Amino acid sequence: AQSVTQPDIHITVSEGASLELRCNYSYGATPYLFWYVQSPGQGLQLLLKYFSGDTLVQGIKGFEAEFKRSQSSFNLRKPSVHWSDAAEYFCAVGARMDSSYKLIFGSGTRLLVRP
Amino acid sequence: NAGVTQTPKFRVLKTGQSMTLLCAQDMNHEYMYWYRQDPGMGLRLIHYSVGEGTTAKGEVPDGYNVSRLKKQNFLLGLESAAPSQTSVYFCASYSTLRTSGGSYREQYFGPGTRLTVT
Numbered sequence: 001a002q003s004v005t006q007p008d009i010h011i012t013v014s015e016g017a018s019l020e021l022r023c024n025y026s027y028g029a030t031p032y033l034f035w036y037v038q039s040p041g042q043g044l045q046l047l048l049k050y051f052s053g054d055t056l057v058q059g060i061k062g063f064e065a066e067f068k069r070s071q072s073s074f075n076l077r078k079p080s081v082h083w084s085d086a087a088e089y090f091c092a093v094g095a096r097m098d099s100s101y102k103l104i105f106g107s108g109t110r111l112l113v114r115p
Numbered sequence: 116n117a118g119v120t121q122t123p124k125f126r127v128l129k130t131g132q133s134m135t136l137l138c139a140q141d142m143n144h145e146y147m148y149w150y151r152q153d154p155g156m157g158l159r160l161i162h163y164s165v166g167e168g169t170t171a172k173g174e175v176p177d178g179y180n181v182s183r184l185k186k187q188n189f190l191l192g193l194e195s196a197a198p199s200q201t202s203v204y205f206c207a208s209y210s211t212l213r214t215s216g217g218s219y220r221e222q223y224f225g226p227g228t229r230l231t232v233t
Contacts, residue, residue, distance in 0.1 A: 044224040090157055100146045100165050105157030
């Protein structure tokens with residue numbers, strides 16, 4: 001079955017500290033992988049995506065993620081967190097269907113930033 | 116360029132009432148989707164469309180109908196609302212064609228519609 005697991009419901013980090021959000025997926029083929037961020041009451045903004053090629057992907061706002069096929073993981077990292085990064089983060093797999101793909105989301109990780 | 120817009124932003128319905136949610140995109144995208152977001156469950160696909168005049172069921176289609184009469188619009192209908200349909204609804208769209216802005220195959224999301232059914 002296709003699924004995405006984000007094992008951490010909440011994470012709290014101090015401003016300026018590094019961040020890693022975990023994401024594991026289950027998918028039979030080479031996946032499309034995404035990280036989205038959602039601020040309270042807002043829609044989803046794409047941080048970064050992986051379709052193929054270099055397994056280390058750079059995104060917006062200083063985020064990066066690394067695709068590790070052997071571990072079925074796509075963890076999100078940021079070297080220094082800013083207070084404005086507080087939000088909910090969703091990892092997603094793009095599961096192919098006919099000529100398109102659907103997004104299968106994890107349940108999200110809420111990031112809290114201590115001043 | 117407004118991107119993906121959704122109407123209305125908020126709505127409260129009584130059980131059994133009907134309503135239509137409108138999604139509009141001005142990016143000439145072929146593919147459009149409706150997702151629902153519930154606490155602790157991420158987003159789940161309701162219905163989708165791969166082009167004008169086409170629709171297909173997603174993971175949780177029961178109680179919903181959709182139509183895509185124009186390429187830029189994707190409507191989600193609730194014929195007889197139930198409390199279980201209380202949720203936040205998101206529309207998304209994407210294209211397989213590279214744009215001048217570099218976007219390619221990524222799904223763009225609208226701001227969402229918060230629906231409460233009492």
